[in-house]
Amino acid sequence: MQTALATAGLAPLFGRSVPAVLPASLTSESRTVTRRTVAANDEIYAEGDRAMSFYKIAAGVVRTYKLLSDGRRQIGAFYLPGDIFGLESGEDHRFGADAVTETRLLVHRREPRALTGDDGALAREVVAAMMRDLERAQEHMMLLGRKSARERIASFLLALSERMADSVGTVCLPMSRNDMADHLGLTIESVSRAVTQLEREGLIELPPNRRTVILRNAAALRHLAD
Amino acid sequence: MQTALATAGLAPLFGRSVPAVLPASLTSESRTVTRRTVAANDEIYAEGDRAMSFYKIAAGVVRTYKLLSDGRRQIGAFYLPGDIFGLESGEDHRFGADAVTETRLLVHRREPRALTGDDGALAREVVAAMMRDLERAQEHMMLLGRKSARERIASFLLALSERMADSVGTVCLPMSRNDMADHLGLTIESVSRAVTQLEREGLIELPPNRRTVILRNAAALRHLAD
DNA sequence: CGTACACTTGATCTCATTCAAGTGACGTGG
DNA sequence: CCACGTCACTTGAATGAGATCAAGTGTACG
Known part of the structure; x- marks a missing residue:
């Protein structure tokens, strides 16, 4: 769910050259990555929260959702181990997210340079996650509409x-x-x-x-x- | 609708450096861009067609849709002048597209290098179009579901x-x-x-x-x- | 002026929702 | 280890929003 790359982050995204092969650094430790464990049904972030980070699931299941003012809820997607969620094109999270089961997360702080060519593998993974979200959302519209x-x-x-x-x-x-x-x-x-x-x-x-x-x-x- | 960037196209996407400011080349002529006019209700491409090109609307309105085997149709989105559609992450168009009104299109041939740093403005526009599609699809799931x-x-x-x-x-x-x-x-x-x-x-x-x-x-x- | 097509309106039906119990799995404490 | 309470899930009956079927109406176009 959720897209990627602050508007401000788009230019740097294309601003550097990258070797063809890189370590899968989203699974490795680095200064921009921290860990977080969330209990079942606990909130990871709320709809409208400032999007400071995005997340990769190490273990567990996550749901992202939107609420109508009267409480009706639409769950946009479920995310499984290996999936990335919480990416936004704007400043804020347009969906809320919480843990379905107890979940271990890798938290990627969203710095101006977090998505630059310094880590092309990460950038590519992020774009791929966004595209997968889009395809799933499109498929889901067919389901919900017809x-x-x-x-x-x-x-x-x-x-x-x-x-x-x-x-x-x-x-x-x-x-x-x-x-x-x-x-x-x-x-x-x-x-x-x-x-x-x-x-x-x-x-x-x-x-x-x-x-x-x-x-x-x-x-x-x-x-x-x- | 539809995403972007062949899997194979992802690496080149990040493979070149780009000046900060470029002409809005999606609206200018170049060797990879051709024009096409489509009459109202005529097909632009069908669901499952090989995704050879993507499109920017110069004038008119376009709908993208998916069909169920018994003919039920879900229109994923309407596109207006200035919008980009027909981007796919895979080989094929996952939605069909046709003209709602008579439409003038700029057709961007999808070459291996079409999305590289040769034209950072185009690449950025393409990513932005994809993100807008995702946000609209997510908003539309709320509408359809609830x-x-x-x-x-x-x-x-x-x-x-x-x-x-x-x-x-x-x-x-x-x-x-x-x-x-x-x-x-x-x-x-x-x-x-x-x-x-x-x-x-x-x-x-x-x-x-x-x-x-x-x-x-x-x-x-x-x-x-x- | 007449035909075609898009849109509207009406009557009925149906699938999913709502409201209301019921059942059973699991965890806790006796 | 078993009784109890809770919570998730299931099942039943009544209701309702939207679908379906069937005419109408009016706008555009030749």
Whole structure:
């Protein structure tokens, strides 16, 4: 979610030459990187906070969201280990972010030179993260604008299974039904009903704790998701 | 819509130094730029086409969209004069694009070096376009996921009026109700009804041809849009 | 002047929401 | 180890916002 690169940061972004290959420095320690651990459901930053840093997930799951004045919430995206979030083109965070599960973060202080050629690998990683966010957001508009509840659940489970790379055909759901609902533009009850229905139809299977999903008929799910 | 910069194009993007100020070359002729005029409702490129070029609008309005296998359509965005669209991170266009009105385009051939430091102004414009797309897509997810029909119309009219800069408080709608519906996740009838309702409530006013909207109570619209 | 097409309006239907219990997994303390 | 309480999830019934089906109306264009 969220874009990148302060307007002021754009010029430096293109202002230096870079060797072709660099260490994956986003995973290495450096003077601009600190660590932070956040408990489940704790806030990482709020919507409207000054965007001082951006983040890479070492472990855990994060959600970013926007609120309407009456409390309606839209979760823009879930971020998994390895993902970058919190990038903004402007001064402030346009979404809030909090931890879905206990999360360990690498915090990148957003300095004027943080995205310059000093670290081309970082800059490239940042641009790639932004592009991935855009593609996911575009795909998600299709889901929110035109898909039925069943189709939304099918799409969501498939997308998550592709990102989580659990044992083939099994997805664990780190987030609550409430989070799923606010991501998929549904109510918690509609999510529950759609999951139950897919289960009855034999497309998926859930253990008693209901937080893991086994994809029994991925082809049928893919057909539903279109 | 659509992102930018082939994966292969990322490295060159950061590979050259650039003077601080450059001509706005996206509006000037050069060997990589050609012109193209497209009639209303004609296709510019289809979803899945190889992304050979990206485009800047000289005049007219463009819509980008995705289709589900049964024909349901989601319009991702409308682009106005000055906007850039057709940027992709991958090989192919992930959305289709066609002209809403007769449109004049500047076509930028996507060469390996088209986004390098040879033209830092172009590269910066491209990244900025991508970021704007992302912010709009994120805002639109909130609309599609959580707003009522009335709220969607109010949000849409306000956003369009801010981009079109007509005489204050007047927006002309270049697109049909059908296009609005497929952008806002509604049916054409629901769009019509919501517009009529806002009109009856005195928030907007429409001349007999129904293709222009006068914002009579922008504050109330803004409150609706949240 | 007449035809076509876009938009509006009306009646009915449907899918998801809302409101209201119910069920079961998990953690805590006795 | 089991009783209890909590919280997340599920299920049921009633409601409602928007979709669908079906005419109308009016604007533009030849």
